[in-house]
Amino acid sequence: MNKIEALKLYENSIKILKNNQHEKGGFYASPPGTRYPFIYPRDHSIDILGAIAGGLMDEAKKGLEFMLKSQKPSGEFSQRYDVDGNDASYKDLQIDGNGLILFALGKYFEATGGSFFEEMADKEFVLKHWETIEKAVEFILMNKNEEVDLIHTINSIHEYPAYEHGFEIYANSACCAGIFAAVKMGQAIDKDMSKWESEAVTIKEAILTRMYSPRRRSFIKCIRVKDKSSNPIGYDAFASAVIDVDAVEYAPAYFELIDEHDVKNLATVKRIHENLWDKEIGGLNRYPELWGRNNGGYGPWCHFTCQLANHYTAVDNQDMAEMYLGWVVDMAHNYLLPEHISTIERFEMWLEDYTNAKILRDSKMTMIENTRNHPKWKYGLAYVTIPLIWPHAEYIRAYVNYMDKFHSQIK
DSSP states (O other): OOHHHHHHHHHHHHHHHHHTBOTTSOBOSSOTTSSOOSBOHHHHHHHHHHHHHTTOHHHHHHHHHHHHHTOOTTSOOOSOBOTTSOBOOOSOOOTHHHHHHHHHHHHHHHHTTTTTOTTTSOHHHHHHTHHHHHHHHHHHHHTEETTTTEEOBSOOTTOOHHHHSEEEHHHHHHHHHHHHHHHHHHHHTTOOOHHHHHHHHHHHHHHHHHTEETTTTEEOSEEEOSOTTOSSGGGSTTOEEEOSOOGGGGHHHHTTSSOTTOHHHHHHHHHHHHHHBOTTTOSBOSSOGGGOOOTTSSOOOHHHHHHHHHHHHHTTOHHHHHHHHHHHHHHOBTTBOOSEEEEHHHHHHHHHHHHHTTOOOTTHHHHHHHHHHSGGGGGTEEEESSOOHHHHHHHHHHHHHHHHHHHHHHO
């Protein structure tokens, strides 16, 4: 890995976070004038985690304030917001947003001292928003199926109900981790957390048993169930299991429900790497090409690549950590990271498929034009939506962890 370029990408990623936070606190998913000039709770929460890792605590707090104020009366957070915090959703419930916001808030609280440094911890902020935290947790638990103790979702991280409608692993891991974060914050301000803690433990156990396949030695993507109240779920109209490899099957470790060294996680990551590392371009794809939903062409995603770089750092595998993180550094264009990267051939194949099927939305036309006009097109690569803020946040986290672990070897 080019250490000088890696540092420059880190420094620019810090600038990207700062420059793409609206004065009211929301982090744009991509800058105004590009494809995603909105605030999405999922992207926004990861941006907050990146801000914390990069020492931008004021920005992290401001981002949390924006999102916590934007909660619906039901306790749900919308799929996306405008810069004023108004609901700008165009898709159905994505409950992982609730978990992610609580998880990010918990990380902010830990970074200020948490329950370890009483004089430093931002308890005042937690107390100020405690009612919002309560409503967020209770909304998650409203969507829990009591037969299998898992959280029901319609859309999750890929926003693709065909493979995510039911009990999906990323959403469940995020929600479970969010409840655990709420428990820790509640305990720090002397609240009785026994009920929530019991619920979180139950959900965690269900994830680690119902969503793990011992024969595959891997977590699975989703248990497909149409209705959250289905009982027994075996007779639900959707009842099936999505067992295709997916980058987010790493979610239990990503959200710290299991240790990075846990054999379940090690085996899952091995399966992800073997099946999703792109043999032509490098980098990590998010799911198999055969899913047929490859907006902008099938190809690797920088933020998922950064997530596994973090894993390899955590398990002391410097060679693999460098391979993953180094790929992100090499693929940056002017120290900017795209949503994902494809080849021209794959890009045009996707465009043909969607055009012939008449499922190419008008909103994709700007993306298509920008991709074809990007300088990397001349080199045979399709850079789709650049910059996307999320991968910059994940890169900050991965770079900081890498430096902390291996700094003595790379001075």
